[in-house]
Amino acid sequence: xxxxxxxxxxxxxxxxxxxxxxxxxxxxxxxxxxxxxxxxxxxxxxxxxxxxxxxxxxxxxxxxxxxxxxxxxxxxxxxxxxxxxxxxxxxxxxxxxxxxxxxxxxxxxxxxxxxxxxxxxxxxxxxxxxxxxxxxxxxxxxxxxxxxxxxxxxxxxxxxxxxxxxxxxxxxxxxxxxxxxxxxxxxxxxxxxxxxxxxxxxxxxxxxxxxxxxxxxxxxxxxxxxxxxxxxxxxxxxxxxxxxxxxxxxxxxxxxxxxxxxxxxxxxxxxxxxxxxxxxxxxxxxxxxxxxxxxxxxxxxxxxxxxxxxxxxxxxxxxxxxxxxxxxxxxxxxxxxxxxxxxxxxxxxxxxxxx
Amino acid sequence: xxxxxxxxxxxxxxxxxxxxxxxxxxxxxxxxxxxxxxxxxxxxxxxxxxxxxxxxxxxxxxxxxxxxxxxxxxxxxxxxxxxxxxxxxxxxxxxxxxxxxxxxxxxxxxxxxxxxxxxxxxxxxxxxxxxxxxxxxxxxxxxxxxxxxxxxxxxxxxxxxxxxxxxxxxxxxxxxxxxxxxxxxxxxxxxxxxxxxxxxxxxxxxxxxxxxxxxxxxxxxxxxxxxxxxxxxxxxxxxxxxxxxxxxxxxxxxxxxxxxxxxxxxxxxxxxxxxxxxxxxxxxxxxxxxxxxxxxxxxxxxxxxxxxxxxxxxxxxxxxxxxxxxxxxxxxxxxxxxxxxxxxxxxxxxxxxxx
DNA sequence: TATTAGCGCTTTGGCAGGAGGACTGCCAAT
DNA sequence: ATTGGCAGTCCTCCTGCCAAAGCGCTAATA
Numbered sequence: 001x002x003x004x005x006x007x008x009x010x011x012x013x014x015x016x017x018x019x020x021x022x023x024x025x026x027x028x029x030x031x032x033x034x035x036x037x038x039x040x041x042x043x044x045x046x047x048x049x050x051x052x053x054x055x056x057x058x059x060x061x062x063x064x065x066x067x068x069x070x071x072x073x074x075x076x077x078x079x080x081x082x083x084x085x086x087x088x089x090x091x092x093x094x095x096x097x098x099x100x101x102x103x104x105x106x107x108x109x110x111x112x113x114x115x116x117x118x119x120x121x122x123x124x125x126x127x128x129x130x131x132x133x134x135x136x137x138x139x140x141x142x143x144x145x146x147x148x149x150x151x152x153x154x155x156x157x158x159x160x161x162x163x164x165x166x167x168x169x170x171x172x173x174x175x176x177x178x179x180x181x182x183x184x185x186x187x188x189x190x191x192x193x194x195x196x197x198x199x200x201x202x203x204x205x206x207x208x209x210x211x212x213x214x215x216x217x218x219x220x221x222x223x224x225x226x227x228x229x230x231x232x233x234x235x236x237x238x239x240x241x242x243x244x245x246x247x248x249x250x251x252x253x254x255x256x257x258x259x260x261x262x263x264x265x266x267x268x269x270x271x272x273x274x275x276x277x278x279x280x281x282x283x284x285x286x287x288x289x290x291x292x293x294x295x296x297x298x299x300x301x302x303x304x305x306x307x308x309x310x311x312x313x314x315x316x317x318x319x320x321x322x323x324x325x326x327x328x329x330x331x332x333x334x335x336x337x338x339x340x341x342x343x344x345x346x347x348x349x350x351x352x353x354x355x
Numbered sequence: 356x357x358x359x360x361x362x363x364x365x366x367x368x369x370x371x372x373x374x375x376x377x378x379x380x381x382x383x384x385x386x387x388x389x390x391x392x393x394x395x396x397x398x399x400x401x402x403x404x405x406x407x408x409x410x411x412x413x414x415x416x417x418x419x420x421x422x423x424x425x426x427x428x429x430x431x432x433x434x435x436x437x438x439x440x441x442x443x444x445x446x447x448x449x450x451x452x453x454x455x456x457x458x459x460x461x462x463x464x465x466x467x468x469x470x471x472x473x474x475x476x477x478x479x480x481x482x483x484x485x486x487x488x489x490x491x492x493x494x495x496x497x498x499x500x501x502x503x504x505x506x507x508x509x510x511x512x513x514x515x516x517x518x519x520x521x522x523x524x525x526x527x528x529x530x531x532x533x534x535x536x537x538x539x540x541x542x543x544x545x546x547x548x549x550x551x552x553x554x555x556x557x558x559x560x561x562x563x564x565x566x567x568x569x570x571x572x573x574x575x576x577x578x579x580x581x582x583x584x585x586x587x588x589x590x591x592x593x594x595x596x597x598x599x600x601x602x603x604x605x606x607x608x609x610x611x612x613x614x615x616x617x618x619x620x621x622x623x624x625x626x627x628x629x630x631x632x633x634x635x636x637x638x639x640x641x642x643x644x645x646x647x648x649x650x651x652x653x654x655x656x657x658x659x660x661x662x663x664x665x666x667x668x669x670x671x672x673x674x675x676x677x678x679x680x681x682x683x684x685x686x687x688x689x690x691x692x693x694x695x696x697x698x699x700x701x702x703x704x705x706x707x708x709x710x
Numbered sequence: 711t712a713t714t715a716g717c718g719c720t721t722t723g724g725c726a727g728g729a730g731g732a733c734t735g736c737c738a739a740t
Numbered sequence: 741a742t743t744g745g746c747a748g749t750c751c752t753c754c755t756g757c758c759a760a761a762g763c764g765c766t767a768a769t770a
Contacts, residue, residue, distance in 0.1 A: 065762045
């Protein structure tokens, strides 16, 4: 559906309506619109325009004789063609930057801190999804004996990510067996993508002779060893920011929402399963921001929410940072926040990255 | 305050009142009490008894002409002297047992699974606090190079726990330096408690010569390396179980509660900062269960909740598993659940433990 | 042709008032 | 000690009513 037939004035009214609705959270009527933005136009004229907008499905009224509220389509038009990214103040940028880079060394700590600042500065729920190791290239693999029947497998990925898993072995293994295995594995597997390894490991190791029991462990437990996500798949901060919004006034919604938040998978899907192409709102070269509005979300649990997300990178491995809030959100501002945060995060992770 | 002056009948009435209130969630009046439990006694008599109980501060009425509700003191008396632990059915026990032992190998996975089954079977919020490494004895320490400027430190604790930290070093280190350092550290530190190491490391390593820069890293970053909690300090599952309770009907409470849950520290305090002595409700030798009721909690954020918790062990390292719910909870059942779960967990962790 | 003013209609939210219910507390009788 | 009964209290729910906000439509106007 294209909206080329919309006059400039209609677009302007839609834009004002959204602006006003975003901050007031109540349906906005022709009167306020006329008084506040169109001193030289009467409310009656605005009413006509509103009627047109309604026919196009861009706004709706909760009930006869209530003001208008933007529809998801309305927001979409706004985001695509009307929105002007609201630049962050220098102090805000500084706050994000220092917060992201000030965090600890582990990727987990960095993401945690990032999520926190994101949620705080945007007053929304912040979500970051840890990078998928799948695309990471195995640099080296190291086996450390923990106890007689347990070994720790350290998987080192190019660009400095590391992951450790504890494996349980049924019977004792000698130290030299372990060292041999380690070098075999490194020889056969390093330089490959983790995802590749997962798919092809049994073929690659079939020719190897040696402690079959031990080898089998690596092949069988593929999922455990090779299918690792980062430490914790997602960080979620600031659910209470959302819950205090009037959108979640009624108990039912609220409970369902909490259930979704607890079951992180749905959230991760919502952040990752983006449909549209990323748009760059800011400086060229900046990470593209994707906005998914309400019912556009493939995940039904967040049908009442919008997701603003962008990609960040650690080497070739990718993750996403996102803000989730009610569809009634300050897109112009959140888009900038997410973009800048993703950028800072990528920078930070590049700085600590050297393979 | 002692309640020895209470007649048996008064105790019985209190007990019935609590039972009824726990399932109905509404103030219970003399009529229902008489009809349901005392076919040979009139409501008027019950009224007299209730008056007595109220004078003792064991029950209260929200307003004149409402039924009675147990006070925290009332619950306390109930838990201490009236409660009979409700034995779990064999299928329930089986469910807990298999769930706990079926979980993966890493302690994090085990605790996660345990928390889940706990919350699910009790319909409350489950919380498990990861063991404090502080009391663990360092078995071995291993250094793995990740990239030129990063090393992974694997800390292996007696009884099979392991923990890894990534350290960042300013300049390149040679491989042999690393091996030397590793053996020095192992020689000087293994066999000591982690807490001990944290406190005395600088003294212990002062005499060592060698790569000073590198050594300093271990001494300076004491907090990072030696102060490790387990992977994630606490697991929390089932917040929505609580939120659907009528206790959290009003928005204010609910929001505050969510805030507390998000900020895990408060929850951990609530679970750990127990005042009373543990009581064993079940089989002798079973872990002692601690019940902390409402305002007894040192943490004001959970003043409206009760915490039922018990200790579990991994070798000499200890953690807690807990259920948190409104003071109106089925103590008799929850006590059994927590006790059995803690027991199963300790068993599971002993089984996978061999140093 | 675009805009405006005005009128009638609809819906919501809040407030007042009354009926009904669920208790308690007390008292006198057993 | 226990009981039935009664007066009094407090909450909850329902109803009716009214004002406010807004819209759509139409007729008048520039």
